[in-house]
Amino acid sequence: MRYFSIKKTGASTAHAWRVLPVVCIVFLLTAFRSGESASMKIVSVNGTMSEIICSLGLESSLVGIDVTSTYPASLDKVAKIGHNRSVSSEGIVALAPSLVVGMQNDLKPTIIEQLTSSNIKTKLFTQDLSIEGTKKLITEAGVYFNQPAKAAALIAQLDKDIASVKKPSVKKKVLFIYARGAGSMMVSGTGTSVDKIIQLSGGQNAVTSFVDYKPLTAEALLAANPDVILLFDSGLESVGGVEGLLKVQGIAQTNAGKNKKIVTMDGQLLTGFGPRLGKAMIDLSSKLQ
């Protein structure tokens, strides 16, 4: 039937031959792109990148993730390759990915070299811990993974969430403790993701005397004298809940300890600076009221 209609007139035959190459090129490009996405085997060494990849509709391409990749919960069944702060190449190579994705600093140069020599591509994004930086990251990931429209929708939702943040009227002093059991507790100084989200949510970091993390000491606690102590849900659990935390030397003497103003949030939500940044700000600002 189609054969006859093409042959019907000389003009339509000529037209068909003219458009055929264009149709073929478009078809091949589309097939190549979707084929590439579908066949990509990705290891993500960063919880925020895992979250963005899933939000862009590529969850089925993930063959390995680090332990901070806790969202969405369905990632539970994907193979784990350790913490993004201590990634090794052996665990990654064993999963035979075509691509390893993370942030700058997640992979040491020697690991990148080892992956490259195993024919594994690496793509490290830059993460600026701010609202604009988060939007830029999502946009760049959208372009890289050929999903710009999905990235734009994530940013629109992020803007909507941020518009409904209600910051507390008083800027409370907040101390963040990263705990993995009572014997392993660190406090956040400036420049960390927690420091930034505390400020974006209308609080102030109680510790400004150093950059990054340092082990917690009773003296530092008293000097900081926070109004609020913030931990990951998993962190508070690891020290035996509020009762356990109050037994740690120095905690009960702070304003936060005296008033039992101890709040927790999911770790990846609090520190991710990804598509759920606005939701994290809504949650934390309500806890700092």
Ligand code: HEM
């Ligand atoms: C030397 C430092 C660190 C060690 C030894 C460490 C260790 C661990 C371990 C063992 C886990 C998985 C175990 C579990 O789920 O309970 C974990 C999870 C996690 N870590 Fe770390 N970590 C360190 C630093 C950090 C820092 C600085 C951050 C960011 C502020 C971070 C963010 C997370 C997140 C988001 C998870 C996912 C599970 C959760 O929410 O607890 N880690 N870490």
